[in-house]
Amino acid sequence: MKEFNYYNPVRTIFGSKQVQIGNILKADGHSKVLLVYGRSSIKKTGLYDEICESLKSADIEFTEHGGVSSNPLLSHAREGVLKVEDATAILAVGGGSVIDESKAIAAAAASKCDVWELYEGKNPADALELYTILTISATGSEMNAGSVLTNEKTQEKLSFHSHLIYPKVSIVNPALALTLDFKYIAYSAVDIIAHVLEVYFTAEEHPKIQNRFCENIVKSAISATEKILENPNDINARSEFALCATWALNGLTSLGVGNYSFPNHMIEHSLSAIYNVPHGAGLAVVLPAWLKWFYKTERKQTKRFAKKIFKKNSAYEGILALEVWFAKIGAPVTLKELGVSGKDIGMIAENIDSVSDKWELKHEYPLKTLKKILKLMK
Amino acid sequence: MKEFNYYNPVRTIFGSKQVQIGNILKADGHSKVLLVYGRSSIKKTGLYDEICESLKSADIEFTEHGGVSSNPLLSHAREGVLKVEDATAILAVGGGSVIDESKAIAAAAASKCDVWELYEGKNPADALELYTILTISATGSEMNAGSVLTNEKTQEKLSFHSHLIYPKVSIVNPALALTLDFKYIAYSAVDIIAHVLEVYFTAEEHPKIQNRFCENIVKSAISATEKILENPNDINARSEFALCATWALNGLTSLGVGNYSFPNHMIEHSLSAIYNVPHGAGLAVVLPAWLKWFYKTERKQTKRFAKKIFKKNSAYEGILALEVWFAKIGAPVTLKELGVSGKDIGMIAENIDSVSDKWELKHEYPLKTLKKILKLMK
DSSP: OOOEEEEEEEEEEESSSOOOHHHHHHHTTOSEEEEEEOSSHHHHSSHHHHHHHHHHHTTOEEEEEOOOOSSOBHHHHHHHHHHHTTOOEEEEEESHHHHHHHHHHHHHHHHTSOHHHHHTTOOOSOOOEEEEEESSOSSOGGGSSEEEEEETTTTEEEEEEOGGGSOSEEEEOGGGGGGSOHHHHHHHHHHHHHHHHHHHHHOSOOOHHHHHHHHHHHHHHHHHHHHHHHOTTOHHHHHHHHHHHHHHTSSGGGTTSOOOOOHHHHHHHHHHHHHOOOHHHHHHHHHHHHHHHHTTTOHHHHHHHHHHHHOOSSHHHHHHHHHHHHHHTTOOOSHHHHTOOGGGHHHHHHHHHHHGGGOSSOOOOOHHHHHHHHHTTO | OOOEEEEEEEEEEESSSOOOHHHHHHHTTOSEEEEEEOSSHHHHSSHHHHHHHHHHHTTOEEEEEOOOOSSOBHHHHHHHHHHHTTOOEEEEEESHHHHHHHHHHHHHHHHTSOHHHHHTTOOOSOOOEEEEEESSOSSOGGGSSEEEEEETTTTEEEEEEOGGGSOSEEEEOGGGGGGSOHHHHHHHHHHHHHHHHHHHHHOSOOOHHHHHHHHHHHHHHHHHHHHHHHOTTOHHHHHHHHHHHHHHTSSGGGTTSOOOOOHHHHHHHHHHHHHOOOHHHHHHHHHHHHHHHHTTTOHHHHHHHHHHHHOOSSHHHHHHHHHHHHHHTTOOOSHHHHTOOGGGHHHHHHHHHHHGGGOSSOOOOOHHHHHHHHHTTO
């Protein structure tokens, strides 16, 4: 087991009970916040009205920054920074995209720097306090210190991490996801599983306790997803799903494993940046392909994965089982299904390659390897 | 899955690299601390000298409060409060006992109240910042918000919890345990396993993800213990053991499970309070006995436990396997081995009963039940 530091101060409020966010903000001394959200869903569900009512009841003034897109954009984040003014906190209501963009706004506004500088390596000096109300569990952003953003001009999708962007309070209410489209459950499930497997497969060391912890999250995510698809109102399944999402990327899976990387995300981010595909959909195409390339050099861990998750005797059967499961739950598993032409492989590989030295967790694949992996996605 | 709140802001520094505690305290603005430790072991190992050197190099003044006993005592904690004076932080160097007593001192000194009031239900108003250097992994106190103390006059061993007593920084160096007596490994292992099983068995709900999480810690603790007993210098095994101890009682195992209680600790605390037995030794006697009484009403979970941990087909076989394992690693499994007379059962039951309404996590067993469980320990 390798040495590690762990620090995660997020206050998580988890459950279906309605939480008075206005009171929480007031108790923390805030009187003006920037409310950040996505497109129209929180208005359709009534959540927007509930939140506005809660803020008003607690005398919390707020300005609004709606319209965050699924792959949040630099231009939109920059507009958000201009709207901060004298707000002392950001209230993010939505999924990982809204939270990630809110983290960018919180840090850039307080650090008085351009948003993109943060993604190119500048450490933020400060960040406004961030409160989140999570409407869809997938990214784990509600309980981690990372943010991903796309620079639409340069087609780069990058990340940055800082303890300053840990949310102060995150409200995770599994019931809020009940109104979402089925396909988002599939994409979220893939994202959760990918988060776990990036560490599980690429880590320097594999302490037993961490192997089991990762396998637990993957198995629990699989069974919760199947239950939700069978009965979308199964609140227990929704709750377990939500806990899987939080645990998949809040730092716990990588304790003691040493160095690791996120090659699947590195590859997928180029697909998102170029084609604007949903992140989880992209990962469902990337991950099985990457595994088909990867397992030849890492037979032990991939064989373990196959056995523990799918009760298969060979690594390759395990990988196929994962691919089949992704397809079963409604995720695409080929570039074609993603709407991406196989002819673009060269261009996609170039994009990944050009961005790779800006990646926080470097996993430098030569262009040849990138093309090999991409071809496995056809 | 039940709703829950989770908050754990402890900064954990985990690994065998030597950490300059003086620099950490200085960076946090401290210039005077109270150094709390146990008996002579940190002086024998040289750790005491290293720490004093580190504090001096960083110009940190310190007063000392040594002599914390394995079952830390109220009288000693009260003396510690008197020594705080103008120290702005407590530095606890030792195992769970030292950390627990330090938490009591930190809270009572800052809240200007008597130490025992905290254990009788008074919420602390404030607490000094607490820094810990853990020399033996067992209790999980390095990463939780609880403290246990014995009032030697009344023979009551009670606990209190408050976010204010979360350590600010905890340094967990598995190499520091290398010098300890073998029997402490056994007692620590039992403590870790008991922490997990209290929740695993008594929880209102058993989400799959939590069942697996608990089973993971128990299995990992068992295998790490066996490796350490075979080769005490196996630093990987020591490290996994340490992570098991931290995860066993830092709040993670009880997320979403609803209400739960700690009946084995309730019973064991009376044994400790009356006979001053090591906590883990007491638990090794209590837990199998409690399980032999408990399983008759909770067959499903105990059967699962037997299968998952010991590959046994019946609950009772699983309980016996646990008892045998405790004996194998050198822990006592009967009152007699603990040095406790079977004739004292009535008196012990009375003690548990008289203290039980002061317990934070109530599990009210009638006297008759307590005696039944105690008889199973003969």
